[in-house]
Amino acid sequence: MDFKTVSIVKGLIALSLGSLLLVGCKTTQQAGLGQNRTYDPNQIEDYQLPILVGDIQTQRSFRQFKARETWFWALLNNDTFLPGENVIVQIISDTPLKQPPEIFAFSVPESAGDLAYNPIGPFQSWTTKTKSGGKCIQAHQNIKMKGYWISIFTHYCTQDKNQDLSWVSDFQRSPMLEGF
Structure with a gap:
């Protein structure tokens, strides 16, 4: 792999990890609001x-x-x-x-x-x-x-x-x- 390909792969990995981190934070915030749930009897x-x-x-x-x-x-x-x-x-x-x-x-x-x-x-x-x-x-x-x-x-x-x-x-x- 050349330097440009490695940089692109690293960028995609960093972007993916950042997205996962943001989704995880959003999910954690929603979990606190999830107190409004009603479960089946x-x-x-x-x-x-x-x-x-x-x-x-x-x-x-x-x-x-x-x-x-x-x-x-x-x-x-x-x-x-x-x-x-x-x-x-x-x-x-x-x-x-x-x-x-x-x-x-x-x-x-x-x-x-x-x-x-x-x-x-x-x-x-x-x-x-x-x-x-x-x-x-x-x-x-x-x-x-x-x-x-x-x-x-x-x-x-x-x-x-x-x-x-x-x-x-x-x-x-x-x-x-x-x-x-």
């Missing part, structure tokens, strides 16, 4: 929920990472087969939430509910009877843990008039939150 085991839901039977539980929140939800057995029913939503965020995200297709009443306590703190609940003779419970609870909030929303309906709805009083903090 992952199915998890019940013990991976931040708040354990007691003895109520779950069908499946999920976790989804959002920009500034982590969502957890557990689908419960649903003998009414209506959307938005029989779900427990748990959201870890910087601030307490008053309502569950719209995607869950339910909201808790704005009026004051019955105040009660479970092992993780105070909560409000609303119990109603349906036209078909069933009953529903909605509950809302916010818990502060080391600078973060866990907002818990429960919506559960059943046609079984004899079913006890007091399981909301059995929610417990998961051992998975020990470092929280």
Whole structure:
């Protein structure tokens, strides 16, 4: 190789390395901004929920990472087969939430509910009877843990008039939150 060819090759290598360096810097800068990503939900085991839901039977539980929140939800057995029913939503965020995200297709009443306590703190609940003779419970609870909030929303309906709805009083903090 002559001197001119070697110089051209060195120039191309330097240009390539410079481009890679710039792309790497740009990618690193974007990674800091990547906090706005939303990931697909992952199915998890019940013990991976931040708040354990007691003895109520779950069908499946999920976790989804959002920009500034982590969502957890557990689908419960649903003998009414209506959307938005029989779900427990748990959201870890910087601030307490008053309502569950719209995607869950339910909201808790704005009026004051019955105040009660479970092992993780105070909560409000609303119990109603349906036209078909069933009953529903909605509950809302916010818990502060080391600078973060866990907002818990429960919506559960059943046609079984004899079913006890007091399981909301059995929610417990998961051992998975020990470092929280």
